[in-house]
Amino acid sequence: MKQKEIKIIENYQLKQHEEVGKNHLLRLLEQIKQDGFIDVPLVVDQNTGIILDGHHRFNVIKQLGLGFSPCILVDYASSEIEVAAWQKGQTVTKNTVIEAGLSGNLLKPRTSKHSIPNVPEGLKIPLSKLKPRP
Numbered sequence: 001m002k003q004k005e006i007k008i009i010e011n012y013q014l015k016q017h018e019e020v021g022k023n024h025l026l027r028l029l030e031q032i033k034q035d036g037f038i039d040v041p042l043v044v045d046q047n048t049g050i051i052l053d054g055h056h057r058f059n060v061i062k063q064l065g066l067g068f069s070p071c072i073l074v075d076y077a078s079s080e081i082e083v084a085a086w087q088k089g090q091t092v093t094k095n096t097v098i099e100a101g102l103s104g105n106l107l108k109p110r111t112s113k114h115s116i117p118n119v120p121e122g123l124k125i126p127l128s129k130l131k132p133r134p
Contacts (some may be wrong), residue, residue, distance in 0.1 A: 050101030067132030
C-alpha cells in the first residue's frame with residue numbers, strides 16, 4: 001500500500017468507534033496547543049468515514065473549535081490493514097469496529113489496535129489549516 005495523500009475533511013463526516021482516555025486527551029491537548037500543529041493525520045476508512053486511528057487527535061481538534069481534520073483515507077477491507085485487541089483474552093474484528101462506528105455504541109478506549117502501513121508521521125499540519133470557514 002503506497003503512502004496516501006492527506007485530505008482535510010470536515011469533522012461532521014468522521015465517525016469514532018472508540019471512546020478516549022481523559023488523561024491522554026488532556027496531555028495531547030496541551031501538547032498540540034503548544035506546538036500549533038498536528039503531526040500525524042487521522043486514518044479513516046474511505047467507505048464509512050470511521051476513524052481507525054487518531055481518536056484523541058480528533059477530540060483535541062474538536063475541543064480547539066476547529067472544523068476540519070487532516071486525514072489519510074484507506075480501504076478498511078484491504079488485507080494490508082489488520083486489527084487486534086489491546087487486551088489479552090479479547091477479540092476485535094473489523095466488523096466490531098464498523099458496527100461501533102456506524103451505531104455510535106463506542107468501544108472502550110484502547111480496545112482496538114490497527115496495523116496500517118505507510119501512515120506518515122512527523123508532519124507539521126498547522127492548526128490554522130483546520131479552522132472552519134467563515
